[in-house]
Amino acid sequence: MESSIPSDAGGGIGVTWPPAERIQAWTDSYFVRTRAIVQRFGDCRATYAIFMRRPVVYAPRLALNWLRAVAETRGFEVTIEETFRESQWVGAGEPMMYLSGSMAGLADLETLFLQKLGACGVAAYNAFTMSAELPGVAFLAMDARHCAGTEMAELMAYAASVGSSRAQRKAGAKGFIGNATDATAHFFGQDRGLGTMPHGLIGYAGSTLRAAEMFHETFPDTPLTVLVDYFGQEISDALAVCRRFPELAAEGRLNIRLDTHGGRFIEGLDTQKSYEVLERYCPDAIRGYRSETELRFLIGTGVSAAAVWHTRESLNAAGFDRVGIVASSGFGPAKCRVMGYARAPIDVIGTGSYLPDNWNETYATADIIAYDGEPRVKVGREFLLRRLEKDAPPSAD
Template sequence: MDQTTPSTPGRDAVLEQLVDLTLAAGTVPYQTDKYFSHARRVVETHGDQEVVYALFLRRRVIAALEPALRLLRRLVPEARVTRFFDEGEIVPSEKKLLEVSGPYSKLSEVETLLLQKVGVPCVCAVNAYDMCRAMPDAAFLDMHGRHGTGAEMNLLAAYGAAVGSETAKFHNDGKVRGFVGSSQDLTAPLYGAAAGSGTMPHALIGYTDGDVLEALKLFVETVPESPTAIALVDYLGLEVTDTLRCARWFYDEAGLDASGKVFGVRIDTHGGRFAEGLDYEKSVDVVGEWLDVDGEYNIVERVLGASVFQLDTGNILIDRARRILFGKGVSAASIIHVRRALDAAGYTQATIVASSGFDRQKCQIMGAASVPANVVGTGSFLPDKLSETYATADIISYGGVTRVKTGRENLLE
């Protein structure tokens, strides 16, 4: 399959940086599992063999293997690789991703380091793919940086999200905006961006005594090169009031739109309260009017499909959908509510950035409800559980003789 993820100078440089970070931690024997070093010593002493490793994951993923392959080329340049899925291609669970052939003495110690580079990007890729397809009209911004373990994980996860985004575009004839940037300079090139994106954290608003407009003014003055001016409007719980204050200053008083700068608001309402002007009943009304549907369960049926009440008899998914649509925090209702306030005041060109827990399920529900979020800031393409990322490698051939441990015969197919 002729797939996605074109190579670019920026992406190439970042992937090489990832390999450098890995090797900076120490030599391969220092980093690998000790039993692999023991195996190397045995075969070096008693006779080397040409072996074939098969690599796979136990869950559905998208192939995002370039970090692993770059490391392999650096460590064992003579190794030969057979790929069964192109970069960006969807891989069913337990299907072989690739086979690696070479001398056992060279490949044994590399196994640990190789597998470390496979699982995280492949799982992040399929999660990002699902998220982008669920909300095709929204641009996504990678904000996972704080949730990673450091630069190496940030690069692995971001590479996966970039691959998943490109795959979503490929499968939807380019009608998906996908990931357009990152909150980090480190990972921005993976999305084709020159630098990280962002305006202000909540702490900066605290610095201005809780005045988001003052924080916005300071930002515009201090970072004039930013093409956007995004106000974070939930600090005081005045999502609508502060949205309109900031929009009025940007458009009517400062006239910054004339310079080409883009104004927007970011909604990141705390999950313990409703956005300004809403409660549960009002939220149902807001979403119902948006979709032209009466009644919360009729809205849920519109969003999740007519069969949901037969399939979800325990109301687990239904209740989750109700929280996302009508509940506290960044709900569908809160985004629609702010959008309507901006439009009513004449600021139809203003952008809405939504953040807070936009995982695959939340994106699916938001997308099905046609929520008017222009940008989604999220790091929730990260795996739900670390065990999802566990990749496995088994040798399936020794010296040209097919041999695999009992239970892994499927790898011979």
Template structure:
């Protein structure tokens, strides 16, 4: 499937783009925001050999005015070795020029690099089997398929159909959602949008103001879900945003980086998924308790990052029984199959180092200029 689709790009990238990037592009336009940013891409897996760079560059060339606007793309050569966390791609330019393309270029690099390093190609049958197991573990929560960035766009419709047929409720891309019988993709705010506001207003205001901008410009029937982990102030930013939006805030989303202990969480004490780094039971409980104490018990919690791991889901379900309270209302899950998944982060904004906590700019002299 991947080989036959190489550089056979769709006429329009937007159906294969995670919905929150499409919405973010609209918000940036209406807010008059277009910072000059550096985007950095790496793999957690490895060491290995890199693949998919040529198609990623073709995507940027086909759909972005970046080259004409003085932007630069530097990428690791095809077949070059790389280490975990080593940057394989740097993109510099106006954010609006390429914010909609992250899903596609990550997907083609993830698929090609996975195959180049011996990972099997995932199948719709395998996706459905994993989705059924997850649905059985959480029969009463909203499940969103967030896996478009983890594999080539050519597989998106088939994987979304498989996930929804096995019990998932929604998908992040319009193409996948429609193939699965849903009206459109779902998704609200990515870290990129929060960082764009941070570049203008500072970290303390960015989460709140990005959510307020979403509320101003996005259709009223789209739930207002604030992403509150960008600066590792999960509790503070959840409360700040809840106070600003009041009853309009549907939920907050936790996607704490795997390098960090969430605010209010507990350092690793030997209890997997309950304590430690990333999205954990302890960190989620801290946000839930803070919202409840401040009078925001109706604000839900959306969890993402690592919930393709069935054992992690079971740990949260067991914790809910222990504490006698619901910790989350929905899950965003990309990992319905094994892949070496590329990750992208803004690491500089308007010439200043600025990134989500736990990430930072890493130079790599082995990257080669594409333009």
């Protein structure tokens, strides 16, 4: 099907970097040489098939925006035939799109185009998986600090929004409702990035309660989310903040953020007490774990399912049942799956762990499959050849 994504969708870094005059400096040199050879011996119309070696969620917008912008600058036309719609599931090896145009115009664009495509598909897949595992939980994309520069940060924020939209459509999930930075907030329908306080503010304030007071005095109209692990007193500090701001607590405008690292249990828990908490609230989770990693997510150190239940139990017992729980620290697809079957009472998850874990899985691949309309592809890649039937191949969803 012809592309339905508007050429100006998304905006931002991905459309403009690198500009046409900098492409040769940033692409593989053998593509630069190929372009020079084709220009010398005569151009032809090349058709590229684009695919990945693993399942992904289709997230092409920034790559296609950049390709269109470069083609316009260079003065050639590129035909984009997408076989999937944005946010659809794509199987391993399935051509996601066909690109046709001047070989001299396209030859040196491959490296940069694939950079903008591959990791997005994997990150979108991970964001979809996490959101679908916990459909009642809202997610915040907090990956910016873990990205290798601003271009990657834009690609990953876009990917989270695409995976989220699939989870909203397929699983009725809340999905990703925002992210950390202003520059990419538009992908989530927000004007500004979301977030309240880092650990450094609590260290500066000298106490968790004082940091909460400082934040509220400075931003009185912003819902207050307070980190409570700095001093290792998650429950004591959470209750102290709730008692200091009873109106916010009663209005549902106060959240406690658990970010305890994996080197210790949260206040009031150990291994045995973690088992006891889960036995009270979700005994089936303990009986059904399948690996040591899953067991650690259930009753281990850090922000485990038991830690979340323990926090919820403590807040409710003190009369703060409307105070929300924000969980962070290592929430990737596997941890979200465990939290799902433990029915952990999480309201919001802050995560950067939807970023691809194994970067060799992010490699998108392009092969030329036709020259001036004549099918020709290297041996072993015949599966990429365009179908002879007029109808496009069916799209998975």
